[in-house]
Amino acid sequence: MTKRIWVGCLIGLSIMASASGQPATDSQRRYKAAVRLVQTGDYERAKGELNAVIQRGGPVAPYAHYYYALAAYRQKKFDQARLMLRQLTERFPDWPKQPDATYLLGISQLEEGRYEDGLRTLDELKDPALRSDAARAEQAILSRATDLRALKQLNRNFPDNRIVGQALIELIQRSSSDRDDLELSDELTNRFGVPGTVTPRLTPMTSASATAQTPPSRTNRPAGTAVARPNRAKSGYTVAVMLPFRVEDFANGKRSRSNQYVYDLYNGMLLAKAKLQEEGITVNLQAYDLDNDPNKTLELLNNPAFAQTDLIVGPLYVEPNRIASAWANQNGIILLNPIATSSDLITDQPMSFLAQASLARQAEQVAGQAHSINSLRRAAIYFGSTRKDSLLAAAYRDELLQQRYQVVDFRKMGPTAQATAASLFKPVAPTIRPGTVMSGTTQPAGTSSAAPVSAPVPAIGHVFLSSSNDDDGPRLQEALSSRRVNAPLLATASAFDMYKDGTSTFSRRDLYLLYPDYISPDREVVSTFNQTYLAERNTIPSVFASEGYDMLLFFGRQLAKNNGLRNRDAMRSDTDDYLLSGFDYTQSNDNQIVPIVKFDGGRFIKIN
Numbered sequence: 001m002t003k004r005i006w007v008g009c010l011i012g013l014s015i016m017a018s019a020s021g022q023p024a025t026d027s028q029r030r031y032k033a034a035v036r037l038v039q040t041g042d043y044e045r046a047k048g049e050l051n052a053v054i055q056r057g058g059p060v061a062p063y064a065h066y067y068y069a070l071a072a073y074r075q076k077k078f079d080q081a082r083l084m085l086r087q088l089t090e091r092f093p094d095w096p097k098q099p100d101a102t103y104l105l106g107i108s109q110l111e112e113g114r115y116e117d118g119l120r121t122l123d124e125l126k127d128p129a130l131r132s133d134a135a136r137a138e139q140a141i142l143s144r145a146t147d148l149r150a151l152k153q154l155n156r157n158f159p160d161n162r163i164v165g166q167a168l169i170e171l172i173q174r175s176s177s178d179r180d181d182l183e184l185s186d187e188l189t190n191r192f193g194v195p196g197t198v199t200p201r202l203t204p205m206t207s208a209s210a211t212a213q214t215p216p217s218r219t220n221r222p223a224g225t226a227v228a229r230p231n232r233a234k235s236g237y238t239v240a241v242m243l244p245f246r247v248e249d250f251a252n253g254k255r256s257r258s259n260q261y262v263y264d265l266y267n268g269m270l271l272a273k274a275k276l277q278e279e280g281i282t283v284n285l286q287a288y289d290l291d292n293d294p295n296k297t298l299e300l301l302n303n304p305a306f307a308q309t310d311l312i313v314g315p316l317y318v319e320p321n322r323i324a325s326a327w328a329n330q331n332g333i334i335l336l337n338p339i340a341t342s343s344d345l346i347t348d349q350p351m352s353f354l355a356q357a358s359l360a361r362q363a364e365q366v367a368g369q370a371h372s373i374n375s376l377r378r379a380a381i382y383f384g385s386t387r388k389d390s391l392l393a394a395a396y397r398d399e400l401l402q403q404r405y406q407v408v409d410f411r412k413m414g415p416t417a418q419a420t421a422a423s424l425f426k427p428v429a430p431t432i433r434p435g436t437v438m439s440g441t442t443q444p445a446g447t448s449s450a451a452p453v454s455a456p457v458p459a460i461g462h463v464f465l466s467s468s469n470d471d472d473g474p475r476l477q478e479a480l481s482s483r484r485v486n487a488p489l490l491a492t493a494s495a496f497d498m499y500k501d502g503t504s505t506f507s508r509r510d511l512y513l514l515y516p517d518y519i520s521p522d523r524e525v526v527s528t529f530n531q532t533y534l535a536e537r538n539t540i541p542s543v544f545a546s547e548g549y550d551m552l553l554f555f556g557r558q559l560a561k562n563n564g565l566r567n568r569d570a571m572r573s574d575t576d577d578y579l580l581s582g583f584d585y586t587q588s589n590d591n592q593i594v595p596i597v598k599f600d601g602g603r604f605i606k607i608n
Helices: 002-010 028-040 043-056 061-074 078-091 098-109 117-120 128-142 148-157 163-177 179-192 245-251 258-278 295-302 306-307 316-332 359-373 387-402 416-425 472-482 504-507 525-539 543-561
Strands: 203-205 237-243 283-290 311-313 332-337 352-354 377-385 404-412 462-466 489-492 511-514 596-600 603-606
Touching: 028 043, 028 061, 043 203, 043 306, 061 078, 061 098, 078 098, 098 117, 098 128, 098 377, 117 128, 117 148, 148 179, 163 179, 179 316, 179 387, 203 316, 237 258, 237 543, 258 283, 258 543, 283 295, 283 543, 332 504, 332 543, 352 596, 359 387, 359 462, 359 489, 359 511, 359 596, 377 387, 377 472, 377 596, 387 404, 404 596, 462 472, 472 489, 472 504, 504 596, 511 603, 525 543
Parallel strands: 237 283, 237 311, 311 332, 332 352, 377 404, 377 462, 462 489, 489 511
Antiparallel strands: 203 283, 511 596, 596 603
């Protein structure tokens, strides 16, 4: 970026002496002096001289515009630079050095925070050298971005821009512990790779309780070699919980934390630890406040004390997870990701497990349920506005196509029931192929937004909806009814509001809900857990607390009874004292249990 701008200082100097050898005019002399002021950093004086040249006009006026903008840029007055460059383009559209002005305008817009304008401006460049400089400038400027919402919107507008994608990965890993943000980071990393640099931190916690408000200490011991593990039962097991607790934020007394789910997970694990102790299984929880620092992750894993670890929960970030997975594979230690649903995290990683079912697994289970309901192999698929919505919809479409279904409609939900009804069953472009994830922001190619509601509706066996918006379920039901589509609806539970939607919402149509975190509230074990949690934590447990309880209870029992992975056939829950639906890893490293529920008798019941 710096090289490109300062090389530009040479442009226009040849104008100081014309081909005929005539002496320079006063404007040319003032212009030459102003350029030297820019080169020496006296920007304010340079702008005064250049402004006088601009007012007089003449052959040096466009060059004076450029250097005025350059001086303003160097002063970090990016709005001034932008306005002067716009004026240059309007007054001198045929100026031969316009590409240099376009480059400076684009980076000024980026520096000003007008990211979309800046990227579109820089996309106009044709010269390979300028485009190369523009890419380096985009990377340098976007890597300093701090507005997560703005960068996510930029990624939605420029989904194929690698620099934007990697800048967003880096910002999420620096600043966010939100579950959806981490899933987005994983998806972008799978597509664009790991960014070159990250600057978070690792701080092992000194207390067994993640809610301790004392400052954590740092691990500074020399590296060592992992100790070989005996293939026999132990008197106690060590579980390393490597999650972004961010204790310093907790100590500041913030009322609202985006990573509250981390504390909920851990608090659930504490209750599972007590339950395991009652069963004669001793578990020692070692909590580490781990954000996203590969070097500190290596430092921790090479610590001789860490070699005694029997189970790792986390890390959540991509590069620390990759490092920890390699260590877990080498040492035969189970590494458990508590929230991820990406099968990429377990592919070719024999010791890595997902506490949840992957999206591909969910799609497979829903397709099996759909076939048991209706044998007609024609389906319509709709999805909400988040990436996870479109990813699950695409996984489901691919699963159906593998089973020789015909997908007669595949599109994003409209903003209203009427708009959704008007768009249903319009022709789908034949170019849609398995493995292609719809962006969720545009209609499939070849469709028309003006298709009438009266367009013919094909006979279909079922409809599938993947959405995280609890308005989309009732909205799609209304749209289907208006089009007189009576096929069964299979949907994610998150597409409905379980507390506000009336019973008629769940009973007026043949409705099946994909409900990965389904908890039956009338079970005694659930009531007991809720009462205990409320008594100890003075708050009602979230679903994350229940998930933390279940996963430590299951894997703690596995450590004691099955010694990890010694017997794959034993890696399934064989009791009914789990809060959710249990675990099954007999066939793969993601949880194969995918609850599907149906409303019956005034309540939801699990049917699979």
